[in-house]
Amino acid sequence: MQSAHHLLNSIEATLYKNPCSPNPLHNMLFLANMNKRIILIQALVLAVFWILYLSLEHQTFYEKTLGQYSDNWQNVNGERSLGNVPYVQPENNRMVQWDARHYELIKDHGYDTEKAGGDFIYAFFPLFPLIWKASLLPPLGVLFLNYFFFSISIFLLLTLFSNEKNVIRDALLSSALPGLIIFLIPYTEATYMLMVSIGIWGFVKKKYWIYFVGLFLAALARPSFTFLLLSLIGVEFMLLLQHKNVRTFAKHAFLRVIPLICGTALVSVIQFVQGSKTVFKFVQVQKYWDNVFGIPHNIKDWSHEGFGINLGIVIVLFIPLLMLLLQFLLTQLKKSQASEKMDEQKSIRQYLVWLSILYIVGNTLFVILFRGGSLNCLFRFTICSPFIFILIYLGFDYIKHIGVSIRRFFLLTLSALAMLMLGLIDYSTFWNFSDMGMILLLACVALWLFQDQSHSRPYKISLYTTLFFNLLWTTYLFNMYLVDGWIFA
Numbered sequence: 001m002q003s004a005h006h007l008l009n010s011i012e013a014t015l016y017k018n019p020c021s022p023n024p025l026h027n028m029l030f031l032a033n034m035n036k037r038i039i040l041i042q043a044l045v046l047a048v049f050w051i052l053y054l055s056l057e058h059q060t061f062y063e064k065t066l067g068q069y070s071d072n073w074q075n076v077n078g079e080r081s082l083g084n085v086p087y088v089q090p091e092n093n094r095m096v097q098w099d100a101r102h103y104e105l106i107k108d109h110g111y112d113t114e115k116a117g118g119d120f121i122y123a124f125f126p127l128f129p130l131i132w133k134a135s136l137l138p139p140l141g142v143l144f145l146n147y148f149f150f151s152i153s154i155f156l157l158l159t160l161f162s163n164e165k166n167v168i169r170d171a172l173l174s175s176a177l178p179g180l181i182i183f184l185i186p187y188t189e190a191t192y193m194l195m196v197s198i199g200i201w202g203f204v205k206k207k208y209w210i211y212f213v214g215l216f217l218a219a220l221a222r223p224s225f226t227f228l229l230l231s232l233i234g235v236e237f238m239l240l241l242q243h244k245n246v247r248t249f250a251k252h253a254f255l256r257v258i259p260l261i262c263g264t265a266l267v268s269v270i271q272f273v274q275g276s277k278t279v280f281k282f283v284q285v286q287k288y289w290d291n292v293f294g295i296p297h298n299i300k301d302w303s304h305e306g307f308g309i310n311l312g313i314v315i316v317l318f319i320p321l322l323m324l325l326l327q328f329l330l331t332q333l334k335k336s337q338a339s340e341k342m343d344e345q346k347s348i349r350q351y352l353v354w355l356s357i358l359y360i361v362g363n364t365l366f367v368i369l370f371r372g373g374s375l376n377c378l379f380r381f382t383i384c385s386p387f388i389f390i391l392i393y394l395g396f397d398y399i400k401h402i403g404v405s406i407r408r409f410f411l412l413t414l415s416a417l418a419m420l421m422l423g424l425i426d427y428s429t430f431w432n433f434s435d436m437g438m439i440l441l442l443a444c445v446a447l448w449l450f451q452d453q454s455h456s457r458p459y460k461i462s463l464y465t466t467l468f469f470n471l472l473w474t475t476y477l478f479n480m481y482l483v484d485g486w487i488f489a
Helices: 002-016 024-055 059-064 099-109 119-123 127-135 139-161 167-176 180-184 189-204 208-221 227-243 246-276 281-289 304-334 344-370 378-382 386-398 404-424 433-449 457-482
Strands: 072-076 079-083
Touching: 024 139, 024 167, 024 457, 072 457, 099 119, 099 127, 119 246, 119 281, 127 139, 127 189, 127 208, 139 167, 139 180, 139 189, 139 386, 167 386, 167 433, 167 457, 180 189, 180 457, 189 208, 189 344, 189 386, 208 246, 227 246, 227 304, 227 344, 246 281, 304 344, 304 378, 304 404, 304 433, 304 457, 344 378, 344 386, 386 433, 404 433, 433 457
Parallel strands: none
Antiparallel strands: 072 079
């Protein structure tokens, strides 16, 4: 028996040496092993989050750890303040704060403007409330449902774009981003991410009906008729600059966006039946958010905790991605002939990379130009979408040829600029724990930029340290959410 066990181990080791082997047995073992790693990592991330949070509920543990460096938000009779107090106990009544109140209202009463206190309720789309209602889960149970949706999304994207060699690093880096909190509260982002990820799976596998269903449902989860639709048309336009075929552009653009148009139309019908009185009510109610075009001034946010992350996104994500986009457009405009057709798989990946860049750049531009300087919710729209994970898994192939010293120079320059801006902007205060979001974002960017060094011990230590502190930061934001502190998203 022992010799048979050694023989089996030897066979498996031999199979895993060559991930590209056409051996069917190898492929099955490869996929099974990779899938187990992804599931295990996602489960461990949630477990560590809960262990940290439950530990910090105890006064003694809190005072000897986080309490040495930071106070927590508390809300006494509507008065918000910082105090050296441990975390509160998670309860169902505390899980419904901020936008979650609107989703719960739609779940229980539909689009009832009297109970909502105004017609602004039509700005919130119905899919997540319907799923919540069908699940019969209490508010605290939605935490696990949303994290499950997030985990499935990561699973789908990793199985599409990662490999056995990199899957652990990619999975850990996915949970190290400082926006993880959004997938642990009753918001619609987890539902939206899952539906878009399903659509992407269908796109990569060339199953249009799956693509259609995924994006159709995504349009029911949140307003996708703007940024995702425009991003899809934008990629088709970029391809038009390459192949110079207007008919192909029109056909592909139509097929890409029609599920979003159909999903948005269904939202309009649902709201009209429930009393909106107009098919474009979800557009009209945007007036309550004062989204008016203008030059940004008085840069600010709704909370210091969200401000650091959002400012970091503008400096270290938006600026480089915008430069890449402009460089591509200028290069294509200078070409007079159609480009040569590339490998099909490479073409699909390039399509998704440019789609992700357009989506993140478009969302950031909207926040900068239409919010009067307020950066609130920016990280929800960017690093809490499937498109940031596509860039994490695929984007490095486009810069890995750049020397380490050049990458280090750009990282240090952008990091210094982000920290300088945080120190100079009037809204900001002196450095404290509320700025941890920016530090974590910079750490994740550094880990992504130097992932070709992931075999080294310093890299591994940095990755696990960043993940740990992000889980600690997530517990801090989760407690802030439960006590109804300042809105960070």
